[in-house]
Amino acid sequence: MRLFRRGDPTKEQVRRELWELGWWYQDFEVPPGVWTGLGSPLAYRPHGRWELMDPHLPDDLDGASVLDLGGNCGFFSIQMLLRGAGRAVIVDPFVEFEQQAHYAARRFGVKLEFVAEDVHTYCLTHDERFDYVIFLGLLYHLRYPNLVLDRLADMTARRMFVQSHVIGPPVEFEHEREDYPQRTEDDLLLDPAFPKLTFLERIYNKDPTNWWFPNYAGLSALVRAAGLEIVARPHPEFIVADPGERLGSAQYERLLFPRYRRPGYRTFPGRLTYEPEVWERLLASRNDRPAAG
Numbered sequence: 001m002r003l004f005r006r007g008d009p010t011k012e013q014v015r016r017e018l019w020e021l022g023w024w025y026q027d028f029e030v031p032p033g034v035w036t037g038l039g040s041p042l043a044y045r046p047h048g049r050w051e052l053m054d055p056h057l058p059d060d061l062d063g064a065s066v067l068d069l070g071g072n073c074g075f076f077s078i079q080m081l082l083r084g085a086g087r088a089v090i091v092d093p094f095v096e097f098e099q100q101a102h103y104a105a106r107r108f109g110v111k112l113e114f115v116a117e118d119v120h121t122y123c124l125t126h127d128e129r130f131d132y133v134i135f136l137g138l139l140y141h142l143r144y145p146n147l148v149l150d151r152l153a154d155m156t157a158r159r160m161f162v163q164s165h166v167i168g169p170p171v172e173f174e175h176e177r178e179d180y181p182q183r184t185e186d187d188l189l190l191d192p193a194f195p196k197l198t199f200l201e202r203i204y205n206k207d208p209t210n211w212w213f214p215n216y217a218g219l220s221a222l223v224r225a226a227g228l229e230i231v232a233r234p235h236p237e238f239i240v241a242d243p244g245e246r247l248g249s250a251q252y253e254r255l256l257f258p259r260y261r262r263p264g265y266r267t268f269p270g271r272l273t274y275e276p277e278v279w280e281r282l283l284a285s286r287n288d289r290p291a292a293g
């Protein structure tokens with residue numbers, strides 16, 4: 001039996017509040033038992049990713065700090081706080097998700113921080129280290145994924161969780177050479193299993209924010225090259241890594257970051273809101289309209 005405090009909102013109230021907050025990408029159950037996705041087929045359930053992380057976390061996070069990049073409406077940060085983390089910071093440029101994350105956290109009685117900023121600029125302007133860094137579903141959305149991964153490796157005190165869509169079969173490439181001589185070894189570089197990051201000049205899957213897809217060996221190569229040590233790969237798309245040798249960072253008083261965009265689409269980096277027509281389409285995909293209050 002679930003216990004409710006006097007004054008806790010009813011399911012109908014929560015359903016109305018979730019509805020007011022728009023379209024939720026992460027679909028999870030918030031107390032007193034309402035799913036954030038509100039029946040939208042475009043929402044996704046993040047529980048499978050959490051199950052991959054879970055065995056690689058202590059039972060009690062004992063006040064640890066968490067950085068959750070592209071953390072959306074907060075599912076992973078909330079899980080970490082419920083597990084005893086002392087602080088969770090989400091970095092995600094979309095203000096729609098900021099309100100949702102704070103709301104969802106409140107429903108669980110925890111508090112998170114939300115920085116509505118781009119992960120590139122965040123990583124280049126903050127030198128804090130976090131015990132746990134959560135980097136799921138974001139690498140391929142980045143124009144400069146290596147730059148971010150290199151910084152994150154330096155910002156991770158204990159463990160990082162990396163998830164990315166990967167293309168091709170799950171085959172690790174066994175390097176037989178330390179050095180690949182030009183031309184004579186080019187065929188080896190063309191081997192489908194050779195670590196690769198494929199650049200998407202055009203739009204992939206109707207999403208103009210997809211830029212790069214690694215293959216299986218490419219994802220592990222990127223993680224290792226950032227100085228991290230892979231401790232587990234519980235799924236072809238998922239890597240658990242710990243910090244290795246730290247090289248630190250060079251500090252410049254003035255360093256410029258380029259604006260970038262696909263022609264006809266929004267410009268990054270910055271604090272962003274969804275394009276109205278895209279948001280309207282997402283709102284229209286919800287099926288579980290609450291009863292009028």
Ligand SMILES: C[S@@+](CC[C@H](N)C(=O)[O-])C[C@H]1O[C@@H](n2cnc3c(N)ncnc32)[C@H](O)[C@@H]1O
Pocket residue numbers: 026046049069070071072073091092093094097117118119120135136137138141142209268
């Ligand atoms: C595919 S979703 C993954 C959400 C969450 N990490 C998960 O695994 O469920 C990508 C998230 O990254 C955010 N995002 C996209 N571009 C970003 C950027 N440049 N910096 C930070 N977050 C970004 C999106 O707003 C979205 O919340």
